[in-house]
Amino acid sequence: MEPAVPERARIPIMPAMVSSRPSVPEPRRGLRLDPLSGRLAGARQVDSPNQDDRPPGCEPELVVLHGISLPPGEFGGDGIEALFTNRLDPAAHPYYRRIAQLRVSSHFLIRRDGELVQFVPVHRRAWHAGESSYRGRRRCNDFSVGIELEGTDELPYTDPQYEVLGALLAALFAACPRLGPEHVTGHEHVSPGRKTDPGPAFDWARLRRGLAMGTASAETRGHVIPGSPRS
Numbered sequence: 001m002e003p004a005v006p007e008r009a010r011i012p013i014m015p016a017m018v019s020s021r022p023s024v025p026e027p028r029r030g031l032r033l034d035p036l037s038g039r040l041a042g043a044r045q046v047d048s049p050n051q052d053d054r055p056p057g058c059e060p061e062l063v064v065l066h067g068i069s070l071p072p073g074e075f076g077g078d079g080i081e082a083l084f085t086n087r088l089d090p091a092a093h094p095y096y097r098r099i100a101q102l103r104v105s106s107h108f109l110i111r112r113d114g115e116l117v118q119f120v121p122v123h124r125r126a127w128h129a130g131e132s133s134y135r136g137r138r139r140c141n142d143f144s145v146g147i148e149l150e151g152t153d154e155l156p157y158t159d160p161q162y163e164v165l166g167a168l169l170a171a172l173f174a175a176c177p178r179l180g181p182e183h184v185t186g187h188e189h190v191s192p193g194r195k196t197d198p199g200p201a202f203d204w205a206r207l208r209r210g211l212a213m214g215t216a217s218a219e220t221r222g223h224v225i226p227g228s229p230r231s
């Protein structure tokens with residue numbers, strides 16, 4: 001089992017930061033997770049059939065960040081949503097022939113423009129990490145929330161993506177008692193050698209700064225995302 005999550009401020013940490021950014025559209029400030037449905041108010045809801053119950057006793061304790069683009073390197077199309085809802089057309093692109101039969105999903109997707117889509121309720125298990133291990137604990141899907149960022153390993157992720165990711169993490173931390181900034185990692189870190197996303201393009205220091213800005217207690221700042229090798 002994981003060690004107990006360190007004591008930390010329960011104040012939602014991002015709204016204060018977001019509210020200092022007048023450019024952020026109104027809906028992004030209002031992200032709130034409904035504890036009964038596991039759905040996030042403020043996210044567009046798309047149901048993925050690729051989900052099931054978490055194992056008994058498992059609750060969200062980890063956030064796994066991913067990067068994805070379909071076709072690879074192309075943004076803005078329907079490929080990701082089609083993949084996560086089992087309706088990807090294998091004839092639509094040569095790459096799709098290799099992946100159309102996969103049964104995968106994530107809880108959330110943040111598009112390049114900051115649009116937030118939810119595919120799986122947070123209390124359910126999404127199928128995003130595959131073979132994986134976090135601090136010696138295997139099968140990360142059992143106890144994690146998966147967030148996909150539309151992008152590639154090499155191209156910088158966008159400002160709206162960082163802003164929405166920060167707001168989403170704050171909403172998750174506020175709603176899930178075992179989630180926190182000390183347990184946010186990348187797919188490349190839980191599946192090393194097999195996965196490379198979100199890749200060197202993802203700015204872990206920027207995420208860490210954004211989270212720390214809203215952290216009420218100075219003592220928690222030293223614990224922000226120590227799980228990341230770039231921390």
Ligand SMILES: [Zn+2]
Pocket residue numbers: 065066067128187195197
């Ligand atoms: Zn991934």
